[in-house]
Amino acid sequence: MVFAVSLQLYLLxxxxxxxxGDAGELVAEGCALGTAHPPGYPLYTVLAHLTTAYVPFGVPAWRMNVLCAxxxxxxxxxxxxxxxxxxxxPAPASSLLSPSSFLxxxxxxxxxxxxxxAISPLAxxxxxxxxxxxxxxxxxSWLLHSFVSFYLSPTNSAVFAGAAVSGLALTNQHTSVLLSVPCVLLTIHRARLLSRPAVLLTAASLTLLTLSLYLLLPILHALKPHPGAWGDVSTVEGFINHFRRKDYGTFQLYSGDASESEGLGPRLxxxxxxxxxxxxGNAALLLAVYGAFxxxxxxxxxxAAGKGDKKKRGAVALSEEEIKAASVVAAAGSLLxxxxVFYLVVFHTLANLxxxxxxxxxxxxxxWMxxxxxxxxxxxxxxxxVVAAAEKYHPKGGLTVSGxxxxxxxxxxxxxxxxxxxxxxxxxxxxxxGILGSxxxxxxxxxxxxxQWTSIRYFQECEQVRPDITxxxxxxxxxxxxxxKRSDYPHxxxxxxxxxxxxxxxxxDGGxxxxxxxxxxxxxFPGGVYMGGKLNYGEQDWQEDYSNIPWGFVTKYVRSGEMAAGKSADPGGEWLKGQRAIWGTMTRTVATTLPDLNKYKDDTWEWTIHREYFDHLSDFASYLLEYALGDKNVLQGQDRMDALVLCAGVLExxxxxxxxxxETNxxxxxxxxxxxxxxxxEHGKDRFEREVFRGFVTFQGVDGLDSLDASEWVPPGAETSWxxxxxxxxxxxxxxxxxxxxARRDPSYAGIENILDQVFKKVGSTKK
Structure with a gap:
């Protein structure tokens, strides 16, 4: 019933x-049977490939979402x-769904x-x-269930099942080792496996057998080389480095500057x-503490309390065997x-985000899941x-707690x-x-x-969107x-x-x-070279021969002197015309589907799209301002004024x-x-032209679709007193x-303050 209810909820x-996040890259490597970022996730990759290649309906991403559900x-x-x-x-009942069984x-x-x-937000x-x-x-969850099942009935088959799932879990997510290691040690102790070498060897072999899914990484690397795959797993050293996540830092989550990361106490x-x-919620915490107690x-x-022929527990007489069985069940639960504690302490000691x-x-x-x-x-x-105790105190006590x-x-x-x-x-x-279309x-x-990488990687690899772009x-x-990897990029x-x-x-050394x-x-590349993001090392030497200009959510590289703002001619304002087309594309694909920040907070990936949209829009406006105020051979007269008006409208x-x-910029x-x-x-422009904004950009706000229209920021009648x-x-x-x-840190602060002072002194006003 729990499975059915949870699945229905997830599908809705x-x-x-x-x-x-990493989803785009992971699914893309599943589509291509490639190597994902360390540690490679071979089990997920295989399942993703089977799902995306052989499920006959829905786009590949949706198919994988269903598998995750x-x-x-x-x-x-x-x-x-x-x-x-x-x-x-529960006591035997005539029907599984009878009240005595269900409650x-x-x-x-x-x-x-x-x-x-199922309904916890992370899960x-x-x-x-x-x-x-x-x-x-x-x-x-399967590993936990196997461990508890083994502890209640320590058979060889239970040992083997736990060993197999331990290895399988490691082929998907390495943090499972923080559960499997203590489970293995407790199993060895409980089943006395050190004195039973044949059983221990069989269990270890099953773990290695399921863990051997990792061998698919070098095999697929040799059979299906393709652009976008991570790492070199064709050598023993490269395979081991990938398995132990050397690129990110073994036993760490973060390869960046972790000097200001919190310690164990604050993380816990x-x-x-x-x-x-x-x-x-607090109720779950209190119940968990009570359950552990x-x-x-x-x-x-x-x-110790069960010694003797019979002991009383409430009104029910329990035999020695029943007390012993209850103790075994409790022992299994207490080991949780x-x-x-082992997971929380070890993980938060190693994690450095x-x-x-x-x-x-x-x-x-x-x-934390x-x-x-x-x-x-x-x-x-x-x-x-709690339900059992409530039933003892009142006939309907259990029903009340359950309800x-x-x-x-x-x-x-x-x-x-x-x-x-x-x-x-x-x-x-x-x-x-939107990025690819621009x-x-x-x-x-x-x-x-x-x-940009993970989402674009998915759409190019799995849905064949814009394969002409490298x-x-x-x-x-x-x-x-x-x-x-260089041979994977023949262009x-x-x-x-x-x-x-x-x-x-x-x-x-040859870099x-x-x-x-x-x-x-x-x-x-006839279409040009573009960059999304920032350079690794913040180097400046490329600026000797190149400049970069805003291009939607990326920047375009041009040779110095070509289209650099204010430095060269641009007959007819061709760059600005191109920007209108680009932001028109962004309007249709990005702006109309910006996430609601009331739902997607700043700890979500979706929030970053909203942030990036306005950052790039602001960058465009800033460059447009520089473009309009540069060499008058670039824009003159009405074109110059229109560019200034458009810049102001975008910033507004x-x-x-x-x-x-x-609040901050x-x-x-x-x-x-x-x-x-x-x-x-500017001279010769005493009236506002609304046509400047037509078709430029829109934004999906909370209250609906807002156009970049002068009515948003120019009051009625302003056209006649522009x-x-x-x-x-x-x-x-x-x-x-x-x-x-x-603002005082800005080099222009003193100059702006001085201009305002001069203007208001000239008109005889002291209001500031």
């Missing part, structure tokens, strides 16, 4: 397309079944644990989108806070506590014992549903297609930003193993082994700089719709005031700039 809220539902069902094993079985302590505890596990999120975590939840505190406030107390003292960064906090929080599964099992045990718990589950589901519903999550589809035919796109992950080219030329910093030791890569490939729209820009106010000031200086409106708005904007925190 499933994302129809690819989400953010099945895995998530299986995880919840296994949580319920594990709780059921650790609670007293027994065992049923209430197990069903509640499974349902609350829900990763059960409706394509990531490795739903599969990991299913395998970890954040997990506990998240579980209490978001994932499980009950099973530990019985495990420690139950056997050290499993939980800085949790004060909201997005990186979201990345870190995904690894594994200990949360144990917490939900313990809470189910606790609830079962309250199911009502809480229904309330949680109803209130969480709108926020967890991903059925409208096509944001990265619009994002990736590029000319036969372009080279250098990507150094994960969000996309390459620039960060991947910086690894030593890149030398083995490109690499002037060395791998991308290195200018003047570094790597350059002397190439970014400038050399540009030199080698600039004329090879970003201030209206983007809270972060409005003082450069936006500076540039907006500069645009207005130059409108005042200069008066511009003058007033100019003064208002720059006054606001002077009052903003941090």
């Amino acid at each position: 809220t499933i994302s129809p397309s690819i989400p953010g 099945v895995c998530g539902a299986a995880s919840s069902a296994l949580v319920a079944r594990t709780v059921q094993l650790l609670l007293p079985a 027994s302590p065992s049923s209430v505890g197990s069903i509640s644990a499974g349902i609350f596990s 829900w999120q990763y059960s409706v989108t394509s990531e490795v975590f739903a599969l990991n939840n299913a395998l970890v 505190g954040r997990w506990l806070e998240d579980f209490c406030n978001i994932q499980g 009950v099973v530990t107390r019985v495990a420690l003292f139950g056997a 506590v050290p499993l939980l 800085p949790l004060h960064n909201p997005l990186l906090f979201g990345v870190h929080a995904r690894f 594994q200990p949360n599964l144990i917490m939900f099992v313990l809470s189910g045990i606790g609830l079962g014992h 309250a718990m199911f009502a809480l589950a229904a309330f949680t589901l109803a209130t969480s549903y709108p926020m967890r519903d991903q059925s409208d999550n096509v944001f990265f589809e619009g994002y990736a297609k 590029l000319p035919k036969d372009s080279l796109l250098l990507i150094n930003y994960d969000q 996309s390459i992950n620039l960060s991947m080219t910086s690894y030593k193993w890149w030398d083995t 490109m030329s690499f002037p060395g082994t791998n991308y290195v910093m200018p003047g570094s030791v790597g350059k002397a 190439f700089t970014f400038k050399e890569l540009l030199d080698e490939n600039f004329d090879r 729209m970003t201030l209206k719709h983007d809270d972060t820009m409005r 003082f450069a936006t106010y500076k540039n907006l005031g500069l645009a207005y000031m130059n409108m005042i200086r 200069k008066d409106f511009v003058s007033a708005r100019w003064a208002e904007v720059w006054r606001h700039f002077l009052k903003m925190d941090g």
